[in-house]
Amino acid sequence: MKIAVLYFSATGNTKKMADVIEQSLAGLGAQVEKIDVTVPSARRESMDFSGWDGVIFGAPIHSMRAPRVLREWLQTLNGQGKKAAMYFTYGGFHVHPCHYSTREILAAAGFTVVASAEFLGAHTFNRGGWQAVPERPDASDFAVAKDYAAAVYARFSGKDAGVLGELEKTDMNEEFLDAIEGFRFKALTQLPTRNGKECSLCMACQEQCPSGAMDAEKGEADPALCIACLGCLDACPEDALEINDMSGVFAQRMEMEKSTPQDLNKKQSKIYL
Numbered sequence: 001m002k003i004a005v006l007y008f009s010a011t012g013n014t015k016k017m018a019d020v021i022e023q024s025l026a027g028l029g030a031q032v033e034k035i036d037v038t039v040p041s042a043r044r045e046s047m048d049f050s051g052w053d054g055v056i057f058g059a060p061i062h063s064m065r066a067p068r069v070l071r072e073w074l075q076t077l078n079g080q081g082k083k084a085a086m087y088f089t090y091g092g093f094h095v096h097p098c099h100y101s102t103r104e105i106l107a108a109a110g111f112t113v114v115a116s117a118e119f120l121g122a123h124t125f126n127r128g129g130w131q132a133v134p135e136r137p138d139a140s141d142f143a144v145a146k147d148y149a150a151a152v153y154a155r156f157s158g159k160d161a162g163v164l165g166e167l168e169k170t171d172m173n174e175e176f177l178d179a180i181e182g183f184r185f186k187a188l189t190q191l192p193t194r195n196g197k198e199c200s201l202c203m204a205c206q207e208q209c210p211s212g213a214m215d216a217e218k219g220e221a222d223p224a225l226c227i228a229c230l231g232c233l234d235a236c237p238e239d240a241l242e243i244n245d246m247s248g249v250f251a252q253r254m255e256m257e258k259s260t261p262q263d264l265n266k267k268q269s270k271i272y273l
């Protein structure tokens with residue numbers, strides 16, 4: 001059986017889970033092709049899915065949905081009736097509408113979605129002073145990913161004829177979720193910038209930017225395009241980019257959620273069948 005794992009991963013968590021899923025599927029005898037669709041040039045205009053028996057889509061949660069640039073690309077695909085599975089990585093807060101809204105997008109694109117999963121992954125904003133699930137994914141998350149690969153394999157192969165069951169429908173409409181998406185810039189008030197620091201202009205920040213926002217020469221991100229994924233900070237080998245300190249916002253957020261970093265870390269990765 002041939003399976004594609006298409007993943008978007010700005011800061012590496014979603015890729016880690018793609019690696020575990022790939023290894024588990026290969027162990028079951030599948031031929032797996034991993035395709036990284038994080039950068040714009042990898043999100044090809046027309047993709048032919050006919051060579052695969054099933055496609056797994058992996059994405060981080062960005063404000064309770066898949067990242068905007070990925071959602072826009074998924075909407076252009078032609079699933080040709082193929083079976084698909086989804087998974088998301090998230091920083092310990094909320095995933096809820098994402099399974100539902102991404103299944104809607106994939107179903108409209110012609111895929112039959114047979115399974116979904118969510119995995120904990122260190123929150124991207126930890127790079128700016130948060131403390132949300134910093135050690136995740138860990139062995140417990142990888143164990144769930146292994147089980148998930150087995151469940152997806154059974155569904156793709158037809159050994160298990162089930163499809164993804166009813167998901168809790170969100171009462172948040174797209175406009176509301178768009179507004180929530182804007183809140184990230186209340187925490188991230190200083191987008192990635194070089195702030196006069198030395199840089200060898202290796203271009204990694206610009207080449208690995210998922211939204212075409214980063215200008216390496218200027219050493220700053222275009223606020224109209226930046227999705228706040230902080231991939232450029234990760235990509236920079238010289239640690240030359242900086243953002244504002246968000247630790248105060250994290251403390252406020254914990255108070256608002258009536259939660260603690262320990263509570264966030266108690267959450268477990270989950271499979272939806």
Ligand SMILES: Cc1cc2nc3c(=O)[nH]c(=O)nc-3n(C[C@H](O)[C@H](O)[C@H](O)COP(=O)(O)O)c2cc1C
Nearest residue numbers: 009010011012013014060063064091093121123124
């Ligand atoms: C802009 C942005 C918004 C995010 N929104 C959420 C969220 O709504 N809930 C949550 O739990 N984590 C959220 N996160 C954390 C990421 O989902 C998490 O760190 C994810 O594993 C990152 O995946 P990656 O390393 O593959 O890019 C957000 C991260 C970013 C950058």
